[in-house]
Amino acid sequence: MSTTDQEDPARGERIAKWLARAGVASRRDAEKIIAEGRVKLGGKLVTQPATFVQPDDIVTVDGRAVNEPERTRLFRFHKPPGLVTTHRDPEGRPTVFERLPEGLPRLISVGRLDLNSEGLLLLTNDGALSRRLELPSNAWVRRYRVRVFGDFDPRALEMLAKGVTIEGVRYAPIEAGVDSRKGDNAWLTISLQEGKNREIRRVLAWMGLEVSRLIxxxxxxxxxxxxxxGMVDEVNPKVLREQLGLAAPGRKR
Structure with a gap:
């Protein structure tokens, strides 16, 4: 193995990236795991994330062998409300990963949906891909249907398009429109690119609206x-390559 700082494809793949592709953790978290002294390559402790992995090398984390990364896979999951988006919850609440069907590879989520939110959650076996899809620089729009309760002027939603600052936190522009309304109940469609933690709930609460469903x-x-x-559907590999620019199987990524 090599611990030089320069990437050299002939020497293999950097171990942090390799671990991320194997679905162990994101690349950043893989570097933390290495720094904690939990990773070995060929029985020797790995101390540098720039260590290279060759085909057929044996990598272990916490004494357990990690399988060779398989091809990058992406899944759509319809998350029900009442599940937390984590592998283990210290409060013992049910998790997304406990409810997935058997036979799937080890998966991690692309971002999160909070406990009471539902709808589309992307899951992947590639930690590096997860991190890439979460980056704000992708400028990917996240779109939601939101049921709210409260009295409001629909024109007030227009101010969100310029972004707002709430309790010192700046929220990027949000597009919001009314789909239907009956009394104090309304369905909105909301689109945003940034997606801070509980952003929609906090912004709408600032407007005096209570969110009863967020999909x-x-x-x-x-x-x-x-x-x-509760169902899972794998994204077609061809669609995945077209949308994300991934190499076809058998080629260099």
Missing amino acids: RIAYGPFQLGTLER
């Missing part, structure tokens, strides 16, 4: 569509 219906080019609640 993500799109994340970039990927749509919830008719996927039933």
Whole structure:
């Protein structure tokens, strides 16, 4: 193995990236795992994330062998409300990953949906891809249907298009429109690119509206569509390559 700082494809793949592609963790978290002394390559402790992995090398994390990264896969999951988007919850609440069907590879989420939110959650076996899809620089639109309760002037939603600052936190422009309204109940469609933690709920609460349902219906080019609640559907590899520019199997990524 090599610990030089320069990437050299002939020497293999950097171990942090390799671990991310294997679905162990995001690339950044893989570097933390390495720094904690939890990773070995060929039985030797790895101390540098620039260490290279060759085909057939044996990599272990916490003493357990990590399988070779398989091809990058992406799944759409219709998250029901009442699940947390984490592998383990210290409060013992049910998690997304406990409710997935058997036979799937180890998956991590692309971003999160909070406990009471529902709808489209992207899952992947590639930690590096997860991190890439979360980056604000992608400028991918996340679109939601939101049911709210409260009295409001629909024209007030227009101010969100310029962005707002709430309690010192700046929220980027949000597009919001009314789909239907009956009394104090309304359905909105909301689109945003940034997606801070609980952003929609906080912005609407600032407007005096209570969110009773929040459903993500799109994340970039990927749509919830008719996927039933609790179901998982794999994105076609060809679509994945076209949308994300990934190499076809057998080629260099």
